Amino acid sequence: xxxxxxxxxxxRINLSTRQYSVEIIDSEKFRLFLGGRGLGALWYWRExxxxxKPLDAENKxxxxxxxxxxxxxxxxxxxxxxTKGPETGHYLCSNSSGNxxxxxxxxxxxxxxxxxxxxxxxxxxxxxxxxxxxxxDGPQGASGSxxxxxxxxxxxxxxxxxxxxxxKWATMSIGPAxxxxxxxxxxxxxxxxxxxxxxxxxxxxxxxxxxxxxxxxQKIPIADAAKCKEIANNARTDLKTSRAKHRQFGTxxxxxxxxxxxxxxxxxFQTSWESPEQVQGVYAQTLHDQYYVRxxxxxxxxxxxxxxxxVTEGEFAGAAARPEYESIxxxxxxxGINDMAAVIAANEMCDNLGMDTxxxxxxxxxxxxxxxxxxxxxxxxxxxxxxxxDGKALLGMLKLxxxxxxxxxxxxxxxxxxxxxxxxxxxxxLHSKGMTFAAYDPRGFHGMGLAYATxxxxxxxxxxxxxVSDELLAPKYDRFAVEGKGKLVKTLQDNRAYIDSLGLCTVxxxxxxxxxxxxxxxLLAITGYxxxxxxxxxxxxxxxxxxxxxxxxxxxxxxxxxxPRMKExxxxxxxxxxxxxxxxxxxxxxxxxxxxxxxxxxxxxxxxLEKLELTGMLTPA
Amino acid sequence: xxxxxxxxxxxxxxxxGTGSTTxxxxxxxxxxDLGPQLRALGLDLDSEKNIVVLNNRGLGQxxxxxxxxxxxxxxxxxxxxxxxx
Numbered sequence: 001x002x003x004x005x006x007x008x009x010x011x012r013i014n015l016s017t018r019q020y021s022v023e024i025i026d027s028e029k030f031r032l033f034l035g036g037r038g039l040g041a042l043w044y045w046r047e048x049x050x051x052x053k054p055l056d057a058e059n060k061x062x063x064x065x066x067x068x069x070x071x072x073x074x075x076x077x078x079x080x081x082x083t084k085g086p087e088t089g090h091y092l093c094s095n096s097s098g099n100x101x102x103x104x105x106x107x108x109x110x111x112x113x114x115x116x117x118x119x120x121x122x123x124x125x126x127x128x129x130x131x132x133x134x135x136x137d138g139p140q141g142a143s144g145s146x147x148x149x150x151x152x153x154x155x156x157x158x159x160x161x162x163x164x165x166x167x168k169w170a171t172m173s174i175g176p177a178x179x180x181x182x183x184x185x186x187x188x189x190x191x192x193x194x195x196x197x198x199x200x201x202x203x204x205x206x207x208x209x210x211x212x213x214x215x216x217x218q219k220i221p222i223a224d225a226a227k228c229k230e231i232a233n234n235a236r237t238d239l240k241t242s243r244a245k246h247r248q249f250g251t252x253x254x255x256x257x258x259x260x261x262x263x264x265x266x267x268x269f270q271t272s273w274e275s276p277e278q279v280q281g282v283y284a285q286t287l288h289d290q291y292y293v294r295x296x297x298x299x300x301x302x303x304x305x306x307x308x309x310x311v312t313e314g315e316f317a318g319a320a321a322r323p324e325y326e327s328i329x330x331x332x333x334x335x336g337i338n339d340m341a342a343v344i345a346a347n348e349m350c351d352n353l354g355m356d357t358x359x360x361x362x363x364x365x366x367x368x369x370x371x372x373x374x375x376x377x378x379x380x381x382x383x384x385x386x387x388x389x390d391g392k393a394l395l396g397m398l399k400l401x402x403x404x405x406x407x408x409x410x411x412x413x414x415x416x417x418x419x420x421x422x423x424x425x426x427x428x429x430l431h432s433k434g435m436t437f438a439a440y441d442p443r444g445f446h447g448m449g450l451a452y453a454t455x456x457x458x459x460x461x462x463x464x465x466x467x468v469s470d471e472l473l474a475p476k477y478d479r480f481a482v483e484g485k486g487k488l489v490k491t492l493q494d495n496r497a498y499i500d501s502l503g504l505c506t507v508x509x510x511x512x513x514x515x516x517x518x519x520x521x522x523l524l525a526i527t528g529y530x531x532x533x534x535x536x537x538x539x540x541x542x543x544x545x546x547x548x549x550x551x552x553x554x555x556x557x558x559x560x561x562x563x564p565r566m567k568e569x570x571x572x573x574x575x576x577x578x579x580x581x582x583x584x585x586x587x588x589x590x591x592x593x594x595x596x597x598x599x600x601x602x603x604x605x606x607x608x609l610e611k612l613e614l615t616g617m618l619t620p621a
Numbered sequence: 622x623x624x625x626x627x628x629x630x631x632x633x634x635x636x637x638g639t640g641s642t643t644x645x646x647x648x649x650x651x652x653x654d655l656g657p658q659l660r661a662l663g664l665d666l667d668s669e670k671n672i673v674v675l676n677n678r679g680l681g682q683x684x685x686x687x688x689x690x691x692x693x694x695x696x697x698x699x700x701x702x703x704x705x706x
Contacts, residue, residue, distance in 0.1 A: 245632030253631030472679035574677045
């Protein structure tokens with residue numbers, strides 16, 4: 001069926017027994033689920049039961065690439081993590097750039113599954129079809145100790161023990177936060193990309209795996225190499241103009257835009273706007289003029305949207321990071337901080353500790369609100385006062401979280417853990433299903449509320465859908481109304497589900513026409529199969545499979561919710577006076593479920609599963 | 622004549638060389654007339670490369686016949702999406 005695009009194999013490593021096996025992936029699975037997120041969801045359905053807890057030995061991690069991963073096209077670095085995540089306690093999908101996905105394919109595999117628990121802390125090295133382990137042998141040993149290292153220290157240490165060669169190694173690694181089972185610890189890929197959200201780092205740490213490296217000599221098969229080269233050249237030309245500003249300023253441009261539109265989280269979403277005189281301290285222009293060092297590119301990406309930034313003077317001198325919009329919004333204005341130097345320092349600290357900047361920012365902002373309201377004091381927090389606007393306190397709190405000290409001992413378990421320990425703090429936590437909000441206040445774009453409420457991994461602008469552009473561009477929508485948002489969010493989610501299964505970065509998808517009406521040439525050139533007419537159906541199939549997983553784990557309509565703050569009217573800015581009531585959310589959910597072919601409780605109807613060829617797939621393997 | 626302020630946000634601020642400009646428009650200028658005025662400033666509005674917002678709503682979400690007023694606020698910014706995964 002396929003003349004290219006797939007290696008056709010999966011590597012399974014049992015960390016308990018140190019045995020590994022190679023499994024064939026049949027082409028029917030590629031036809032139905034494409035790759036990446038789709039294959040990850042199918043694998044999860046079959047191998048991770050509803051009773052398994054995130055840090056149990058029975059939980060597993062799967063990494064799946066897509067048919068585009070590592071091909072000669074531009075920005076084809078993406079691969080997908082699937083596991084049960086500690087932040088929500090449910091299904092987690094997350095994607096990352098970096099070289100690991102392409103190198104895994106060159107080693108011969110479309111996917112990698114890690115299961116069991118290593119007896120000792122270890123690093124896993126995959127080279128072609130061989131697997132070996134570099135165990136922690138203590139501080140005096142030849143390999144040294146893996147524990148306590150930052151993700152980059154672990155990467156450097158691992159690379160230092162590997163032979164050089166024509167092909168460079170790609171790595172994944174975790175930091176101290178993951179070792180301390182922080183619910184929102186990340187897995188870092190190479191020197192700066194990450195599976196950021198949901199706590200995949202803690203799951204990898206629960207297996208006692210500190211790092212992985214891979215490389216190989218195999219060629220990724222391409223059905224029509226000449227056509228592929230032509231498409232790559234056209235994409236480079238397109239991206240040179242269409243993504244020029246993305247290259248120059250990255251996603252940080254959104255700070256000014258989202259603030260002006262009145263949905264910037266400020267002071268833990270108590271407000272949704274900050275005066276430009278204040279917030280310009282964290283504008284893209286400020287980042288570019290005062291802190292920019294150079295651009296950072298993922299594998300074969302001509303956009304290079306990452307912005308390397310360094311603080312050269314002042315109290316945060318020496319700090320360096322690549323701040324993206326979400327990190328700036330949540331470590332910055334949501335913490336009342338409009339000083340880019342402090343944001344870069346906080347971003348760097350999250351990177352070194354190995355934590356998700358989005359949830360870390362959200363939860364420090366929550367602590368700041370608790371201090372503001374007098375609900376906690378410094379004596380609850382090892383003497384540290386954490387007030388809005390205090391960059392030093394932000395850094396101090398991040399450390400306390402990663403070390404589970406002071407209030408950090410509670411915060412470290414994420415939204416669900418906090419609510420269990422201190423239910424009275426729930427009104428101050430912005431989350432859905434346990435995952436904290438991205439940096440868009442849904443009261444300013446009601447579609448974002450539905451996106452957060454129905455996202456398969458909890459409040460998320462990627463998996464859930466980024467509605468902001470459509471809510472401004474399409475004449476039929478009103479950003480402050482609920483009508484039509486069900487159809488919009490379903491369409492965005494299905495579109496994103498197939499993008500996440502391709503192995504392609506969403507930033508460049510326009511150059512390959514991967515819209516809701518995709519054109520055939522790219523996947524035809526790679527695989528020899530005309531996926532285009534089926535891509536949105538594949539996205540819908542993945543969305544429904546994910547919902548079946550969640551339903552099996554006990555999720556229903558009552559979980560598709562928004563936090564109480566969304567019912568309060570926004571006090572300032574462009575969205576002033578707007579809120580999302582329970583009734584408004586109910587109306588959006590009704591429309592969304594109807595569009596999806598789900599019942600009133602949000603469970604896919606049998607006829608929906610049949611239409612999507614899912615019924616046979618959902619029986620045990 | 623009415624004076625309508627046009628704000629340029631994000632990367633457009635640098636591309637336009639300013640954060641804002643004021644258009645002097647004849648009384649009776651409508652939403653439909655605004656597009657050509659913005660294009661005359663050098664803005665690309667044809668490929669959804671940039672988004673135009675009038676008083677908090679997309680320009681295309683207003684009636685083309687609606688007349689502009691002096692207190693109207695127009696913002697233009699690059700069409701970007703993104704963040705971290």
